[in-house]
Amino acid sequence: xxxxxxxxxxxxxxxxxxxxxxxxxxxxxxxxxxxxxxxxxxxxxxxxxxxxxxxxxxxxxxxxxxxxxxxxxxxxxxxxxxxxxxxxxxxxxxxxxxxxxxxxxxxxxxxxxxxxxxxxxxxxxxxxxxxxxxxxxxxxxxxxxxxxxxxxxxxxxxxxxxxxxxxxxxxxxxxxxxxxxxxxxxxxxxxxxxxxxxxxxxxxxxxxxxxxxxxxxxxxxxxxxxxxxxxxxxxxxxxxxxxxxxxxxxxxxxxxxxxxxxxxxxxxxxxxxxxxxxxxxxxxxxxxxxxxxxxxxxxxxxxxxxxxxxxxxxxxxxxxxxxxxxxxxxxxxxxxxxxxxxxxxxxxxxx
Amino acid sequence: xxxxxxxxxxxxxxxxxxxxxxxxxxxxxxxxxxxxxxxxxxxxxxxxxxxxxxxxxxxxxxxxxxxxxxxxxxxxxxxxxxxxxxxxxxxxxxxxxxxxxxxxxxxxxxxxxxxxxxxxxxxxxxxxxxxxxxxxxxxxxxxxxxxxxxxxxxxxxxxxxxxxxxxxxxxxxxxxxxxxxxxxxxxxxxxxxxxxxxxxxxxxxxxxxxxxxxxxxxxxxxxxxxxxxxxxxxxxxxxxxxxxxxxxxxxxxxxxxxxxxxxxxxxxxxxxxxxxxxxxxxxxxxxxxxxxxxx
Numbered sequence: 001x002x003x004x005x006x007x008x009x010x011x012x013x014x015x016x017x018x019x020x021x022x023x024x025x026x027x028x029x030x031x032x033x034x035x036x037x038x039x040x041x042x043x044x045x046x047x048x049x050x051x052x053x054x055x056x057x058x059x060x061x062x063x064x065x066x067x068x069x070x071x072x073x074x075x076x077x078x079x080x081x082x083x084x085x086x087x088x089x090x091x092x093x094x095x096x097x098x099x100x101x102x103x104x105x106x107x108x109x110x111x112x113x114x115x116x117x118x119x120x121x122x123x124x125x126x127x128x129x130x131x132x133x134x135x136x137x138x139x140x141x142x143x144x145x146x147x148x149x150x151x152x153x154x155x156x157x158x159x160x161x162x163x164x165x166x167x168x169x170x171x172x173x174x175x176x177x178x179x180x181x182x183x184x185x186x187x188x189x190x191x192x193x194x195x196x197x198x199x200x201x202x203x204x205x206x207x208x209x210x211x212x213x214x215x216x217x218x219x220x221x222x223x224x225x226x227x228x229x230x231x232x233x234x235x236x237x238x239x240x241x242x243x244x245x246x247x248x249x250x251x252x253x254x255x256x257x258x259x260x261x262x263x264x265x266x267x268x269x270x271x272x273x274x275x276x277x278x279x280x281x282x283x284x285x286x287x288x289x290x291x292x293x294x295x296x297x298x299x300x301x302x303x304x305x306x307x308x309x310x311x312x313x314x315x316x317x318x319x320x321x322x323x324x325x326x327x328x329x330x331x332x333x334x335x336x337x338x339x340x341x342x343x344x345x346x347x348x349x350x351x
Numbered sequence: 352x353x354x355x356x357x358x359x360x361x362x363x364x365x366x367x368x369x370x371x372x373x374x375x376x377x378x379x380x381x382x383x384x385x386x387x388x389x390x391x392x393x394x395x396x397x398x399x400x401x402x403x404x405x406x407x408x409x410x411x412x413x414x415x416x417x418x419x420x421x422x423x424x425x426x427x428x429x430x431x432x433x434x435x436x437x438x439x440x441x442x443x444x445x446x447x448x449x450x451x452x453x454x455x456x457x458x459x460x461x462x463x464x465x466x467x468x469x470x471x472x473x474x475x476x477x478x479x480x481x482x483x484x485x486x487x488x489x490x491x492x493x494x495x496x497x498x499x500x501x502x503x504x505x506x507x508x509x510x511x512x513x514x515x516x517x518x519x520x521x522x523x524x525x526x527x528x529x530x531x532x533x534x535x536x537x538x539x540x541x542x543x544x545x546x547x548x549x550x551x552x553x554x555x556x557x558x559x560x561x562x563x564x565x566x567x568x569x570x571x572x573x574x575x576x577x578x579x580x581x582x583x584x585x586x587x588x589x590x591x592x593x594x595x596x597x598x599x600x601x602x603x604x605x606x607x608x609x610x611x612x613x614x615x616x617x618x619x620x621x622x623x624x625x626x627x628x629x630x631x632x633x634x635x636x637x638x639x640x641x642x643x644x645x646x
Contacts, residue, residue, distance in 0.1 A: 069606045076403060094402050165506065171592045173607065212509045212591025226487050335401050342608040343421075349595045350424055
């Protein structure tokens with residue numbers, strides 16, 4: 001009996017010891033110069049990070065997530081050690097409300113002074129106390145102009161039986177419902193059960209035409225010709241254009257989502273000063289222009305425009321035309337109404 | 352006078368040694384499996400916070416929510432898909448395992464290596480490869496068109512057929528390996544005796560080979576059925592997320608719907624189903640001799 005107890009407590013001791021050593025290492029001086037960047041997969045230019053590492057003598061560790069909800073779930077699950085994260089607008093709002101985000105020092109962010117006009121006052125953070133927009137864009141329809149000969153101007157084209165089996169929708173309940181709600185003339189942030197139910201009915205009618213609900217590889221579907229109409233974010237559609245030049249992008253006349261991924265410093269970050277410097281670096285006009293060129297998303301810094309190549313600047317999938325702005329809507333969190341969307345989405349999938 | 356033997360050594364210090372042997376595994380499983388499992392069970396009775404947190408109040412709401420026919424349909428469809436996958440794996444795996452078990456020992460090693468080679472590559476990468484094979488202008492359609500077997504490309508990708516193809520491909524090795532072990536250890540003289548007694552091929556298979564390898568069949572079926580029941584990557588990528596399997600629903604509740612308690616409740620129900628099926632099959636898996644004693 002005695003030896004059993006000793007054996008177990010030895011194991012526990014070893015375990016605890018390892019734990020404390022690991023903790024000390026993360027808080028010790030040796031790790032002071034490491035920055036942990038938590039961002040979307042495929043959302044970094046390695047050479048741009050390397051440049052920051054050289055300039056500041058730090059090491060950047062990149063960790064990635066594939067959805068806003070995953071980011072929130074990880075932070076709520078107690079993940080610490082991240083310094084800078086890149087939530088989208090509505091998720092930044094939730095993170096601010098949940099107290100996960102640190103205050104920013106405007107004096108350390110001179111590059112944030114020249115943001116695009118419409119990104120100057122974010123509805124959820126009007127004074128940029130917590131979040132600085134990084135990249136922005138729209139959700140619309142990518143289509144193959146060689147097949148869809150009349151350029152579509154309405155979400156209704158996604159219900160056109162001529163394109164049965166050649167349509168892909170985002171695998172994202174809020175975006176899919178958002179598109180239908182706009183088509184119905186409603187706000188994509190409605191909490192009205194009746195409207196959501198009607199949207200569901202329309203989506204059920206559309207389902208036989210839909211080849212796949214895909215949020216990740218619809219650029220490949222478009223490029224390979226597997227679909228000719230894809231509901232999606234502009235960036236991936238722009239990537240599909242590189243492979244198949246007949247691909248075009250349109251934001252329907254009923255309007256759609258305006259989104260901006262924001263840079264925030266996490267409250268739990270032990271290196272807030274370095275983190276703020278990093279945010280300022282990412283917004284530097286030259287760095288931002290190179291980011292746009294590489295990732296095919298528009299930079300939030302207006303001062304970057306002169307350095308962005310014309311083919312990027314003139315591509316509506318990447319840089320939305322400014323006259324489009326009045327038709328666009330920020331997606332906001334719907335709180336408990338999310339359950340209604342949720343059930344409707346599950347019903348759509350199981351139909 | 353005590354005679355030192357391996358058995359005696361184990362007996363003399365039995366308790367201590369067994370704890371040392373168990374310790375690391377127990378500690379690992381206890382901390383990293385049992386504790387999280389308890390958390391899942393506890394959370395399944397809690398309430399949902401508006402922003403995805405957990406409200407600590409005891410209720411059965413989550414389980415009552417699951418009574419909605421929608422969820423029963425998802426579970427039913429998942430069980431159907433997993434059962435289909437298991438059956439196909441068994442039909443294809445058994446002859447393969449039989450062939451390998453009867454090959455010369457050197458050949459056996461090569462065949463087993465070939466069965467296991469897919470594991471050298473990540474499952475996600477292999478699933479993406481299937482997308483390239485199955486899609487409209489993919490390898491399979493191109494090949495069939497060139498051979499003149501079909502007139503127009505068949506739409507395989509983004510269907511339940513594609514999901515089952517992907518699952519069978521992914522889990523076939525889990526069927527073949529336990530079947531191989533069972534067939535390899537099977538007493539061949541019994542089969543020879545059956546031949547000598549003029550048993551038909553069918554009778555040899557049904558009355559000799561199958562009963563003797565039943566534990567292998569059941570182990571293989573469980574190893575295929577359980578992971579296919581919980582699959583979520585394959586339905587998303589090869590099924591085009593057009594329908595949900597139970598794994599997708601759990602992922603959806605945790606990550607998209609921000610409803611951890613409901614997700615936890617679904618996980619608990621799924622675990623209960625699996626445990627129920629396992630205990631049932633373990634009872635049937637007992638060697639014949641033991642079951643006869645019981646009855």
